[in-house]
Amino acid sequence: MNELPILSILLILPVIGILLLTFISSNSESDGNLKQTALWVSFLNFIISLVVLFNFNQVDPNFQFVEKYYWLGDTISYHVGVDGISILFVVLTTFLVPICILASYNNIKFSIKEYLIAFLALETFMIGVFISMDLILFYLFFEGGLIPMFLIIGIWGGERRIYSTFKFFLYTLAGSVFMLLAVIFMYWEVGTSSIPILLQYEFSYDAQIILWLAFFASFVVKIPMWPFHTWLPDAHVEAPTAGSVILAGVLLKLAGYGFIRFSITMFPDASHYFAPMIYALSIIAIIFTSLIALVQEDMKKLIAYSSVAHMGFVTLGIFTFTIQGIEGAIIQMISHGIVSAALFLCVGVVYDRMHTREIERYGGLVNRMPLYSFSFMIFILASLGLPGTSGFVGEFLVLLSIFSVNTYFAVFATMGVVLAATYSLWLYRKIIFGQLIKDDLKDILDLSSREIVIFAPLILLTILIGIYPIPVLEIIEPSSQLTLEIINGKMD
């Protein structure tokens, strides 16, 4: 199996899909062909990622399926591989992209070809981020992903799309500039940009502080943490449904992954030094963005703010430097990738029918949409972290780990769980329950078979990970242990 360059195939297949799409003419008759092509290409990629997953050796904490080709001299190379931390994100990406394409079947009215091309390009970039074992390569993919996302929001977005897309793009880019400087510095310091070597390298304390801050500047915007989060609600509100799905589902996780892979492992002293600040920002995110979510009038904004709160748990977990914290953070990211994606899809379902996201315009949907209400309920419950759903496992592990580090922060973070219940159930009640009195809702239709196909796997995964998360945890555990060993080794 290892002879086959399977990760490269994973990376290149969407590009092949793009080439195929360019050969199909973009008139209204061939729209179906375009969608079919993109869907099957992305689905095939998902199958391939599953092949990777099943051939992945769970016991081995190191990088697997490694491929290395010299690229720029013998220090910067095309070097890819996956370990227990990254592989699940790859699968999450390949899993969500077909769902996104399926969700865009009816609501993208123009330039469908370009739209699909942007999505496939985005897929390549995102997979690239997770499988890069070279820092330069990582940076290229990390930043490259901004371009298709910029276009998706800027072209196919809502009314204020221009403002939102520029805010999103410039904000994240500004943060990343510092990371680029740090990458260059590290290259000159160590003489290579190979991540496995950098992971073992011990930077001096002062260098760590600077480098940590530079990486932090990039990740803090992207994850996003309070107070660098204001681009996210705007971007979500204006993005088309599938854009929101991929933004919440995968793009936010790039930074969480970066925190684990780079910040805490390469700069452990600096990470310990800054950990209290991270805790404080995370707690503010958890408590205050939850309170903000409570008073939102726009469905997408509410979910966007809840995303910030959920990502607060991720950063909290990562910087506890405990096995439960890191595993909890990863599983929280996976779960949030599924659940928030699903919640945005839920918003998309009613937006496609009613063309409004205003909460007040809805009410009593359960009377006509039982299947929709059922699906929505599952995701709301996962979002508020009910035991037995995927949302609980991550939150529990993170809270447990932060409790072992600092009980103050644990008390506040646990309070956030109460608030999560408040805004989630409030949203659900406003949209789903009550009498169906608004005239324009009287003929609203329940989920179509296409939408059922979209939601079914998401519901299954949400419950499966909630009740039996062991397979996921087993994949994460060895590499997380290794990460901690590296950190502790450097700290001594």
Add this chain to the structure above:
Amino acid sequence: MIHSIVLLPLFGFIISCLFSFFKSDQTIDRITQTVTSLFITISAILSFYLFVINLSDPQVYKFTLFTWITSGDLSVNWSLYIDAVTRVMLVVITSVSALVHIYSIGYMSHDDSKPRFMGYLSLFTFAMIMLVTADNFLQLFFGWEGVGLASYLLIGYWYKKPSANAAAIKAFIVNRIGDFGLALGIFTIYMVFGSIDYQVVFENVDKFDETNFNFIGYDINAITLICFLLFIGAMGKSAQLFLHTWLPDAMEGPTPVSALIHAATMVTAGVFLVVRCSPLFDLSVEASSFVTLVGASTAFFAATIGLVQNDIKRVIAYSTCSQLGYMFFAAGLGAYGAAMFHLFTHAFFKALLFLGAGSVIHSVHEEQDIRKMGGIYIFTPLTHAMMVIGTISLMGFPFTSGFYSKDAIIEAAYLSDAMFSNYAYFLGTLGVVMTSFYSWRLMFLTFNGNTRMEEQKFREVHESPYVMLIPLFILAIGALSFGYIFKSYFIGGASVEFWSHSIAIHYHEHHHIPFLIYYLPAMLGILGFIIAWYMYLKNTRIPAAVASLNEPLYKFLLNKWYFDELYNYIFVIPARSIGKFFWKIVDDYFIDGFGPNGIASMVLKISEKARSIQTGFIYHYAFSILIGLSFLITYFIFVI
């Protein structure tokens, strides 16, 4: 056998879940009603069988199903752990649940989504069973939140009513506040014991008796801290003082739900938790005293509110709240057996009262205000008889179930010399009078006297169908006889073997209790009956006179001590305004104003300025060069 007790309700839930997506018609309704009721009934029979065969020769059954979470040295299993405490709970849960399932067939006959209702009931039963069969705190937490979910769904079952939706959310949120404490308790247990398995924790409690744990800056005895935190969870679930506000509102749900969840089973989960953790509570005087204090206060406080409420279900709800207080202060005083015994008997007589109330509501066309009833016993003799049985058991009339269990609690308070035991004894005995009074007030206003209903409606009052009455008969048997039958196992001579280490038992020698003290509760109960009879049947002008005599107190009680209003001002309104503030002021004004938007407009301004310098006229540039040159020359002349 044990697996089927647990899994049958789950299958019932899944089946009715699937059926609820079909267009509801009679066949589908019939199938789901039959299947779910049958499953739970089988489960109940098995539980009862399991209970009986282990009465004198108790065993502990333990099955591990599969691993749930492992991370580092934390490992949690899905498992079934059945000891004496669990068996008592299983009997209560499955038998009341089975009867409620059957009763609902009649009660919900006019409803248009029966599969959904039956499904929720089964889901609740499953979650509750998972709660009591856990062998670790996390599975307990799963069940704990699971029953909270089922309760949320069932309170909000009539989703078209805004009040039902509000009550459902309130119940879930208040419970979550309790769960917040419970979760912190579980974290502390893990930190102290390195495990969250019951077995590991309870076997090692002695080792950590003296351990201190630093919690938010305070060094507290670890066991005390754990008990306090766990008890916050118990207070939320069991609607104890300060976290009780959701329970009366929960009466928005259909009445069978109130009987099952908000009387017999879910609300007793808090008591179960304290009893389950009795090895921990036993070691902490502070925590136990706190439990006593809260329990006794709630027993009194809820009873005072019950005196003046006019909604038939709310009176019973406050009564439940009050009775839970009795169970708690018994547990706080170390009388865990008595607490469990009262839990057991209470489940039967309170479910009987609730289902009886449901039958009344069914008979009088969905009217719930007892001021608009009266005199209906001639039309509903069977319901009336069953309600009388429930009431005498609740008031502790000699030789009914309630008599034995309540007496055991008050005796424990009398004999105990722990902190707050006198307080508990005093409020407990006072509560007995009030309990009897409000119960008979309810009975008299509902069934006796002259009717206050409209004549048309009064003539249409009818007895409920047998599918509703038979569950009442069965519960009545329990309410009358279970106290006598099982008293020796729960609290009497056979209790040590019966519980067999599943709870902490205190072997205090048998005190001699004065005859007067022994029969005092019963006599006080009769006193309450006489007062109620005098006020509501004999001389019906008195209640209004009493109310007007002390208007502020009456208002205070009628408005439930103003807890809802208080919480609204302390929590709800500030939370929303903080949210608004952080959104509009902090996010939009400060962060965006100085951050992205601020920088963007700054760049714009600076480039505007920079543009105006570049005019394109030669003489402007020449002028700048001249000025620059003169500065340079001056610099060189004066500095060098």
